[in-house]
Amino acid sequence: MTATPTPTTPTPAVPAPAATAPAAPAPAAEEDWLRLDHQICFSLHAASRAFNGVYRVVLKDLGLTYPQYLVMLVLWEHGDQPVKKLGEHLRLDSGTLSPLVKRLEAAGLVRRERSTRDERSVDVRLTEEGAALRGRAVQVPRRIVASTGFALDEIDALRQRLDELTTALDAAALRETPGCA
C-alpha cells in the first residue's frame, strides 16, 4: 500500500450516511466510501458480464449474441419497425444498431428496407427464417432462469429494482451532464 498521501482531513464533510439503517455505525471514512463504491460498481459490472456469459452459451445454438437476441425479442414482440423505434425500445443508438442489424441481415434473419414514405427511415423486417427462429428461442428464458437459481418472483423483484435504478440514473445523468446543469 502506498500509504495515503491525501492531505485532506479525515473529517467527513457529510458524515451522515445514517439514512435508514445502521449498517455502518462509524461515520465511514472517505476510504470506506471508495471500498463501498468498489463493491457496488464491481457487483453490477460483474453481474452484467456473468449474465452476458450465460446468454452467450445458451444463444450459441441460435447463432445470436446477447444484444442481437434483444433485437429479435423486440421484433418478435412488437413486429417490424424502423431502426429508430428499435433504438427507443432498447435505448441504443444507430451507432450500435446499424452494424448489429446488418449482421442480423447477413445471417438472413431480417431485411432492411428504406421506407418509401420517408427515405431517411429504414424498416427492419423479420424474414421467414427470423420469424421461425422464435420457435427455437422459447426455450431460452427457462434455461436462463434455471441458471440463476432464483424463483420467478425473486427475479421479478430484482428486475423492478433495476428498473428503478435505471430510471434514477438516467435522470441523474441528465442533471450531471456538464452543460445541462
Place this chain on the structure above:
Amino acid sequence: MTATPTPTTPTPAVPAPAATAPAAPAPAAEEDWLRLDHQICFSLHAASRAFNGVYRVVLKDLGLTYPQYLVMLVLWEHGDQPVKKLGEHLRLDSGTLSPLVKRLEAAGLVRRERSTRDERSVDVRLTEEGAALRGRAVQVPRRIVASTGFALDEIDALRQRLDELTTALDAAALRETPGCA
C-alpha cells in the same frame, strides 16, 4: 406504425405461475416466457449501461473510464500487483486488461514493470500521480450514490442480490458450457 403484422396472440394472460414453486406447473404460454425474458435481460442490460453512463460523466473529471476506475480502485485498495491478480479481482482477462493498463500507463497513472522474480509476470505499480488521484476520487462514490436516489442499505441489499446472481450464473456457465456437461 406498420400496422403490427405480428401474429401475436391476444394476451394469453398468465402472469406469474405460483411463485417459488418448482419447474412449470402451468404451461404458461411460451410467448409469456419470451416477454418475461425480454424484461429481465433488458433490465439488467439497461441498468448496467445506465450505471456506466453516470460513471462516465462523473469520472470525466478524473480522465478515467469506468473499467479504468475499477482498476484504480483495486490498486488503491490492494496495492501494486501483477496483471494476473488484477484480473482475478475484476474477473477480466489479459485481452481486456493489457490495452487498458497500457492506457493507464500512457496517462501516467501507473507503470508496468516485468517482475525480476518471474519474468512472465508484469507488475502494475501506481505512480505518484496515480496515488494522488485517489484524493480526487473520494468524491466519486457519494455522487454515484446520490444519483441512484437509493439509501445505502438499499444499495447494499441490491449488491448482495447481484453477487448471489453472479455466483449462480458463473457456476451455471460452467455447467452449460458445451463439453463440460
Place this chain on the structure above:
DNA sequence: AGGCAGTTAGTTGTGTGCAATTGAATTGTG
C-alpha cells in the same frame, strides 16, 4: 420558390469484453 431547422441512418474513432492463439518463462519429471 428558397432556405433553414429538425430528424434519421450511417460512418468513424475510441474503449471495452472475450475467445483463441502465440510466445516466453517456469515448473515438474525422468
Place this chain on the structure above:
DNA sequence: CACAATTCAATTGCACACAACTAACTGCCT
C-alpha cells in the same frame, strides 16, 4: 540435464457501446 506440461502476458479477431460527425430527407417559414 533434457523435455513435456503449465503459467502468464500479449496479440488478433470479432462484437458491442457511445460520442461526434456526415449525409440525406422532411417540413415549416418567410
